[in-house]
Amino acid sequence: MELFADSTPITAENFRALFTRKEGTDIKGKPPHYKGSTFQCVIQGYMVHRGDFIHENGTGGESIYGPSIADENFVQKHIGPGILSMAKTGLGSNGSQFFICTAKTEWLDHTQVIFGQVVEGFDVLKAVDEIGSSSGLTSKP
Template sequence: MNANGTKYIKGAPPLGGHLAFKGNRKTVSPHFIYHFHFPLPLSTSTFHYTFSLFVVDTGMGNPRVFFDLSIDGIPAGRIVIELFVDSTPITAENFRALCTGEKGIGTVGKPLHYKGSTFHRVIPGYMVHGGDITEGNGTGGESIYGPSFADENFVRKHIGPGILSMAKTSTLANGSQFCICTTKTEWLDRKQVVFGEMVKGFDVLKAIDQIGSSSGLPSKTVMIIDCGQLC
């Protein structure tokens, strides 16, 4: 590896875009996530790649995050979500960091933070949809890894109310948009990555569900007025 983070290796590169492996807990964290980009090979046996490092601690149990919500400017309560770092560490870390806002400003000049964003789409008896932190209408969003990232896996299923999964944009990309299901939605299995579930605040979810419509346009503005990590 040279000074700018470029490394040369022998043999073929990994097949996937992500590589995760256990490390030494006494040093940094027990879980490292590398994101690889491969240009054309320099030769038949040597590949040139660059990488960025993201660290996810999977040794402390699944983290919990929260949303404090308002409906038409009136505080509506808090929902608490457990993130499945154990099965979807890449996707869960994206959501966790967007809850804390710790990554600062994104590539389009807007905060990588859910605070101040809205649930722009609510379909009663189905789901509430939010997380468009750039446009606010379902056409935008951005991940902490860049504009978008690939589906991680489909290990978890949409088994009932409170399940959290990624909602893709019109370009079928994962960014910051997500949905919280209000019923079992098995038709979304293998289409959207499940990476968390609500553990508190189902009364708040019900209140949001009641102001939705068949078109998805809510009758009132549902906003995330604060968010962060609890543990």
């Protein structure tokens, strides 16, 4: 993966730290990181959603800076498969949840913060996308 630290330094660092962080605790008293978290939703032909390490159902998660971080900018565009973007519930509610686009999703360009892109492993992304559905439920655990 390539993170866009130049255009979204806070969001990119949040993502990086949640993969590597060993210190600190989340609201459940555990180290805040993605290790062991699952995909909450896979909508075939749209996106793979992950990052709720609190509840594992898409309703939780937090940033390394606190409950959430503000939208940094909307400079990058959802140009196609492999784009890493923050999943949020409203303006400035970026926490730990993110999604990887499996298609062009330009309607998200001015609402979701893009902070990186997949640069290799598209075969894995395609395989995950193929077990998704229009409801987001997967055909395999």
